[in-house]
Amino acid sequence: MLVVGAYFADLIFQNLSRPVLSGTEVFAGGFSLLPGGAFTLAMALRRLGHDVVWATDFGNDLFSQQVLSVARAEGLDETGFRHHPIPLRSITVALSFPGDRAMVSYQDPVSPQSLAALLHEHRPQVLILPKLQYGAAVQAALRVAHQLGAQVFMDCQDVPATLDTPTVREVLAQVDVFAPNADEALRLTGTTTVDDALEVLTGLVDTVVVKRGGAGAVAVRGGKRYDIAAVPVKILDTTSAGDCFNAGFVHAHLTGQQLPYCLDAAVACGAAATTGPGSSAAPDLAGLQHWLSRVPHL
Numbered sequence: 001m002l003v004v005g006a007y008f009a010d011l012i013f014q015n016l017s018r019p020v021l022s023g024t025e026v027f028a029g030g031f032s033l034l035p036g037g038a039f040t041l042a043m044a045l046r047r048l049g050h051d052v053v054w055a056t057d058f059g060n061d062l063f064s065q066q067v068l069s070v071a072r073a074e075g076l077d078e079t080g081f082r083h084h085p086i087p088l089r090s091i092t093v094a095l096s097f098p099g100d101r102a103m104v105s106y107q108d109p110v111s112p113q114s115l116a117a118l119l120h121e122h123r124p125q126v127l128i129l130p131k132l133q134y135g136a137a138v139q140a141a142l143r144v145a146h147q148l149g150a151q152v153f154m155d156c157q158d159v160p161a162t163l164d165t166p167t168v169r170e171v172l173a174q175v176d177v178f179a180p181n182a183d184e185a186l187r188l189t190g191t192t193t194v195d196d197a198l199e200v201l202t203g204l205v206d207t208v209v210v211k212r213g214g215a216g217a218v219a220v221r222g223g224k225r226y227d228i229a230a231v232p233v234k235i236l237d238t239t240s241a242g243d244c245f246n247a248g249f250v251h252a253h254l255t256g257q258q259l260p261y262c263l264d265a266a267v268a269c270g271a272a273a274t275t276g277p278g279s280s281a282a283p284d285l286a287g288l289q290h291w292l293s294r295v296p297h298l
Helices: 038-047 062-073 115-122 136-147 168-172 182-189 194-201 241-254 259-273 285-292
Strands: 002-004 007-016 028-037 053-058 081-083 090-097 100-107 126-129 151-155 177-179 207-211 217-221 224-228
Touching: 002 038, 002 115, 007 038, 007 053, 007 062, 028 038, 028 062, 028 090, 038 053, 038 062, 038 241, 053 062, 053 115, 115 136, 126 241, 136 151, 136 168, 151 241, 177 241, 182 194, 182 207, 194 207, 194 217, 207 241, 207 259, 217 259, 224 259, 241 259, 259 285
Parallel strands: 002 053, 002 126, 007 090, 053 081, 126 151, 151 177, 177 207
Antiparallel strands: 007 028, 090 100, 207 217, 217 224
């Protein structure tokens, strides 16, 4: 499979003594510096036994080198890596609270790799896009993906676009699985409830999966809806939970499982991720089986 997206170095501040307000200083009770961004998806799928090409860019800065070192330690295929003799810093500061987090991010600019060229080069079974992408070039690339027999999985993230943004509807119509969280689904569709957002999105996308945090998740395919509760867990950090959720869903989908089981695997991986800082607690296959046994059913 092919994951296309930037790395991030996640600076995670945990156990904050009080809310962070302008003009104040707050000390954290814990701190971690861990790889994040598209790394999490690629790494989590690799831990679940899949061959993954991660197309991303690294510079000569310390953050790039730290993430590159961990990617190599996880055994990720390097054929999608581009190396640049300049700093390419992708950094997120995460202020982690129980059940949620606030983030501030920064990226040095870099010209993106051609999505269509990557598809022709790697010919993946699944193309995974960690955030909503749109535009004429993306439309053309997704046509290439389907011509090559690849399925397209797309997350949303905090992208400032709506269904009224040019080409967003057309791009989503070429996506096989779209997986926003609840807030993203509402903002994208301009609706006020998850049910209304699902009604709009399922008119565009074959399979829609909405992450609902502590309320679990919901998926709709072919007019059939499946709801699942969240796994009861003591949350340490939610920074990478969404990406691990996605990895669990894609893993189950690729092993031929039906939609309810894919949702189970997604919720299991997302829950596992919250028990450690950042991407550190993404489960392997044995860990996934343990977490699947804890998934409640409505």
